[in-house]
Amino acid sequence: MKKGIFILFSAFCWTTGSHAQSDKIVVTGSVQSDVLIPQNDDAIGTEETSDWALTNTYVEAALQSKYVDAGARFEFLEHPLPGFEKDFKGWGVPYFFVKGRPAKNLELTAGHFYEQFGSGFVFRTYEERSLGIDNSLLGGRVVYKPVEGVQLKAVTGRQRRYWSHNKAWVTGGDVELNIDKWIHALAEGNTYVTLGASFVNKHEKASDDEIFATPTYQLNLPENVNAWDVRASVSHGGWNILAEYAQKTQDPSFDNGYIYRKGYVAMLSTSYSKRGLSLLLQAKRSDNMSFRSRRSMHGTSSFLNHLPAFTMDHTYALAAMYPYATHPEGEWAYQAELGYTFKKNTVLGGKYGTGVKVNFSHVHAIDQSPHPTEIFPGEFFLGAGSNGYGSAFWKWGDQTYYQDLNIQIDKRLSRDFKLNLMYMNQRYNKTIVEGEGGMIHSDIFVAEGKYKMNKKLTLRGELQYLTTKQDQGDWAFALLELSVLPNWMFTISDQWNCGETDLHYYQGLVTCHLGSHRIQVGYGRTRAGYNCSGGVCRYVPAQKGFTLSYNYNF
Secondary structure (H helix, E strand, O other), X not given: OHHHHHHHHHHHXXXXXXXXXXXXXXXXXXXXXXXXXXOOOOOOOOOOOOOOOEEEEEEEEEEEOOOEEEEEEEEEEOOOOOOOOHHHOEEEEEEEEEEEEEEOOEEEEEEEEXXXXXXXXXXXXXXXXXXXXXXXXXXXXXXXXXXXXEEEEEEEEEEEEOOEEOOOEEEEEEEEEEHHHOOHHHHHOOEEEEEEEEEEEEEOOOOOOOOEOOOOOEOOOOOEEEXXXXXXXXXXXXXXXXXXXXXXXXXXXXOOOOOOOOEEEEEEEEEEEEOOEEEEEEEEEEEOOOOEOOOOOOOOOOEOOOOOOOOOOOOOOOOOOOOOOOOOOEEEEEEEEEEEEEOOOEOOOEOOOEEEEEEEXXXXXXXXXXXXXXXXXXXXXXXXXXXXXXXXXXXXXXXXXXEEEEEEEEEEOOOOEEEEEEEEEEEEEHHHHHOOOOEEEEEEEEEEEEEEOOOOEEEEEEEEEEEEOOOOOOEEEEEEEEEEOOOEXXXXXXXXXXXXXXXXXXXXXXXXXEOOEEEEEEEEEEOOEEEEEOOEEEEEOOEEEEEEEEEEEO
């Protein structure tokens, strides 16, 4: 790896040297370090550790010029924060790249890179540090725009998995056409049409530890798995419509129980927006669409694609207590959202106007009918090695995975005081998402107020209550946050399980901003639960102790 970094930076220096007289080299980067000094707490069930301090630390630097960029990231994860598995442990430089622009319409990348085709149904590589995800490819990427309105992409490489790379070779391409660039009448009529198509191939040889379908028959695992995607987007005025369909060839894996069924996903999304009004309607059906660069993996690693959750990402603590994780084996997902602002000086708008937003999400199982496979005349079997199941497109299964109806009201009561209210009714199938626990029905109430005391002082408060007869029962949450411009913020909060355990999860934080530096110190407890983003979740165990967070951008 050191040799690779040396070669890449040598290439950068050689290339930029030839343009030194006319190009300015800009150095950018960042430092992010999150530290926990853990304390044992039997009451909340913290994990014992022999380390006096745990940290996830990243240092990133890049050199930019007119024709060539180069960068690298150093990561110190030798003593990772709670919730990151043992494979996450290590330190070094796992990410580096050189990007060249030899022509205005051509971009070449060597090293590690992130990319997404369309909505990511067949290919998406990205980094999400809070979830411990970095599934970049190590290889090459080409982005070419031969004419106006046409963009071509080609990628090839091996996917990162923590401190190594999976053996499978991933190759793909994407084409995107902006039709309105060629038909000027469309653009003149404020209409924009984009068509796209993608193809991805995963070449993975079977390893010696692959499973057997029966004690007699070994699985014949495909070395090549292909996935393709087509999509169309139309925008006119405030309207936008996106339709997308993707399919994957037979891909027996740990996720699907090593069955030989193809994978499918279809999505339709419509949105409308104008001043004071917004509307969103979405529907998605996925079926056996887990796509990894290593078939035997499970958890959050090695995904080549991404399936959005179609549920609202909540920021309030109790609203986010039961977050939904996308079910890659198959689901019907729907989301609808309506936002409206009542104008000032009306009955419902009042003096300052009133904003109302209603969001509804529902995720349901797809129909799955057993589909036995005949291996010899008269000999049928199900499970690993079979076709698994059949599934009628429009037919639902018998389980609800998740449902969320929430109403938010945003109201300014005076020049200096603003109030946000939210009510949420939620159904969360804990067995599907977490493995056990049954269906949890909850009602959540939130009130948030923000009062501007003067030009420098702002006080914000939150009161939240979650009531349920399942799981651990009711929860209450309170928060006070004082902002002192331009540098300081002081926060105290308490999350109390008043239903079953009578435990308090208290936190105290002090945050300081000094130019490009941000420092936060704190002390308290953190409840065990799931941290989610975009339908991808990681379990985080309970923790207690002193925390330090430092961020710097240059």
